[in-house]
Amino acid sequence: MALVTLVDLLFRFSALGLLIALVLFNWPRLSRLERLLSVSLATSLAFFLLLTQPLPEWRFNPLRNLFLAGTELLPLVLCACAWYLIKQRVPHWLTLHWAAGYWGVLL
Numbered sequence: 001m002a003l004v005t006l007v008d009l010l011f012r013f014s015a016l017g018l019l020i021a022l023v024l025f026n027w028p029r030l031s032r033l034e035r036l037l038s039v040s041l042a043t044s045l046a047f048f049l050l051l052t053q054p055l056p057e058w059r060f061n062p063l064r065n066l067f068l069a070g071t072e073l074l075p076l077v078l079c080a081c082a083w084y085l086i087k088q089r090v091p092h093w094l095t096l097h098w099a100a101g102y103w104g105v106l107l
Contacts, residue, residue, distance in 0.1 A: 005054050012049045019045060037081050044074040 019042040030038060047070025050063075 008054055012053055015049055016046050033084065037077070037084060040073075040077045041081055044070050044077045047071050048074060 023038050023042050026038065027035065047067045051067035051071050
């Protein structure tokens with residue numbers, strides 16, 4: 001294997017390790033839904049990193065469909081994370097009807 005390919009694989013697997021560490025270090029502080037979202041986001045990103053690696057296709061051909069399916073779920077997971085953050089983390093006064101009307105008038 002070329003040195004560039006090895007360095008690329010090193011960075012990819014380092015990113016996977018950081019994703020796993022990020023999920024595990026925050027695990028006790030997260031609620032059940034947040035845990036599900038963080039694991040699904042980390043898994044989708046890991047599948048994307050493994051799908052786009054610069055290895056010949058025959059080396060991971062049996063797992064390619066699994067990686068592709070996980071990558072296709074990434075936009076759905078990102079939408080779910082954004083919905084959760086907007087729904088749960090936005091201050092309550094921004095979700096009131098009068099506040100929505102006020103912001104609608106300004107926009």
